[in-house]
Amino acid sequence: MSTDNRQSSASNLVEISQHHHYLNQQERWESNARSYPRKFPICIAKAQGIYVTDAQGKTFIDCLGGAGTLALGHNHPLVIEAVEQVLRSGQPLHTLDLMSPTKATFIDEVLDSLPAGLADNVKIQFCGPSGADAVEAAIKLAKTATGRGTMLSFHGAYHGMTHATLAVSGNKEPKDPVRNLMADVHFLPYPHAYRCPFGVGGEQGERLSINYIKHVLDDSHSGISAPAGVILEAVQGEGGVIPCPDNWLNQLSALTRQRQIPLMLDEVQAGIGRTGKMFAFEHADILPDIIIASKAIGGGLPMSLVIYKQELDRWTPGAHTGTFRGNVLAMAAGTATLRYLKQDGFLEHVTRQGQNLLGHCRQLQQHCDIIGDVRGRGLMVGVEIVDPRGETDMQGHSPASGVLARQVQQACFDRGLIIELGGRADATMRFLPPLIISEQEIAEVCDIFAAAVMEVTVQYDRQAVVCG
Ligand SMILES: Cc1ncc(COP(=O)(O)O)c(C=O)c1O
Numbered sequence: 001m002s003t004d005n006r007q008s009s010a011s012n013l014v015e016i017s018q019h020h021h022y023l024n025q026q027e028r029w030e031s032n033a034r035s036y037p038r039k040f041p042i043c044i045a046k047a048q049g050i051y052v053t054d055a056q057g058k059t060f061i062d063c064l065g066g067a068g069t070l071a072l073g074h075n076h077p078l079v080i081e082a083v084e085q086v087l088r089s090g091q092p093l094h095t096l097d098l099m100s101p102t103k104a105t106f107i108d109e110v111l112d113s114l115p116a117g118l119a120d121n122v123k124i125q126f127c128g129p130s131g132a133d134a135v136e137a138a139i140k141l142a143k144t145a146t147g148r149g150t151m152l153s154f155h156g157a158y159h160g161m162t163h164a165t166l167a168v169s170g171n172k173e174p175k176d177p178v179r180n181l182m183a184d185v186h187f188l189p190y191p192h193a194y195r196c197p198f199g200v201g202g203e204q205g206e207r208l209s210i211n212y213i214k215h216v217l218d219d220s221h222s223g224i225s226a227p228a229g230v231i232l233e234a235v236q237g238e239g240g241v242i243p244c245p246d247n248w249l250n251q252l253s254a255l256t257r258q259r260q261i262p263l264m265l266d267e268v269q270a271g272i273g274r275t276g277k278m279f280a281f282e283h284a285d286i287l288p289d290i291i292i293a294s295k296a297i298g299g300g301l302p303m304s305l306v307i308y309k310q311e312l313d314r315w316t317p318g319a320h321t322g323t324f325r326g327n328v329l330a331m332a333a334g335t336a337t338l339r340y341l342k343q344d345g346f347l348e349h350v351t352r353q354g355q356n357l358l359g360h361c362r363q364l365q366q367h368c369d370i371i372g373d374v375r376g377r378g379l380m381v382g383v384e385i386v387d388p389r390g391e392t393d394m395q396g397h398s399p400a401s402g403v404l405a406r407q408v409q410q411a412c413f414d415r416g417l418i419i420e421l422g423g424r425a426d427a428t429m430r431f432l433p434p435l436i437i438s439e440q441e442i443a444e445v446c447d448i449f450a451a452a453v454m455e456v457t458v459q460y461d462r463q464a465v466v467c468g
Helices: 013-029 077-089 101-113 131-146 163-167 202-218 246-258 280-284 328-341 346-367 402-414 439-462
Strands: 044-048 051-054 059-062 122-126 150-154 185-188 227-232 263-266 290-293 305-309 371-377 380-385 420-422 428-431
Touching: 059 439, 077 328, 101 122, 101 328, 122 131, 131 163, 131 227, 131 263, 131 290, 131 305, 185 202, 202 246, 227 246, 246 263, 246 280, 328 346, 346 371, 346 380, 346 439, 380 402, 402 420, 402 428, 402 439
Parallel strands: 150 185, 150 227, 227 263, 263 290
Antiparallel strands: 044 051, 051 059, 122 305, 290 305, 371 380, 380 428, 420 428
């Protein structure tokens, strides 16, 4: 889509003033805790595929994609058709957790999406519509099933914004103002090659992480009781797009299995095709005890699930209730989405386009020293922006620069690309485009991104100060 087209109706003064009215209304009435609108001051009126158009007619490429929710992009015809079919059929839209034909089909589709060895031996808990509610449920399930109270999580983890999910998340900024989060949570070193907690990276960093975890679990004086569960993301999303190495996850799985500790994979963001496999843990060839799914599993509509091994099903009726656990439209949209992802060659397309995106970003890195690291898996790609004049870390890497990353984000936005930040210092540009993105669209994204990075690099080179 050309820039001219994007801005074709921007001259319409009525639309512009209406657009400002919408934004003013948001600023006037919505809570101080609102987040995305501060970076992306737009009112979205229309959306299709990877594009969104605001109320004044300007079109943007959406690489935020509902924070990874929109596997098939906006308003995919198959999702719309599935939703319309339910709406026309006279089926209830809301069923609590009662059965409906749409739910039965969705359950079959979910089971069919699981790796061999799991589908015959699982139970499914339908949760409230957010990923956080499913993580809450999973923690309660693990505690109930094991009779233990300790939870182990990882540096850089993100599992949600409720009390228990914040407690198992790493980012201290939203945690610190809230007293009395769930107690008895301990954090383990995640194998982050570029910002290795041991300052070494690579296979040595992975080995040290596994040795340390083993020590925590086995040392009678580690101070940490046997845990109810170990929760992690196979690719940390909000933590800064950090894929864990397959071999490391495989070893972690063996450690927990040998000690009968439930391994809980939070697939809310990395699951449902995002990394080129249906679930991100599949790359490591493991079978977790508990899988947490949300975002794309509802086809863009609110839905979350916990899928877990039957032997853990020891909680009592009503142990995790909630009103909105029977979103029939989300089940229909989710079924359509899962079927689409399972089409021949589609997950390979995700892998290919992910490599394509990584390749473009790595090429750009050669010319821009404000790009410190490019990493990711499938269509979950992160570019860490650094300050080359800042003090280097234990591994000799320049410090993450939230200031420069914010400038790149703004420069992208000005050119019509919506992309979110995350990770330490909010310095990682996080690409989460719809999985249906084409090679040509990836090129379009990368052209805008390159222009934005170059603009910020030129400005940076002119200044002589540190941009932390
Ligand atoms: C890995 C992970 N877990 C849990 C959540 C929480 O999901 P929700 O925002 O729907 O509560 C998120 C949200 O981004 C996530 O990325």
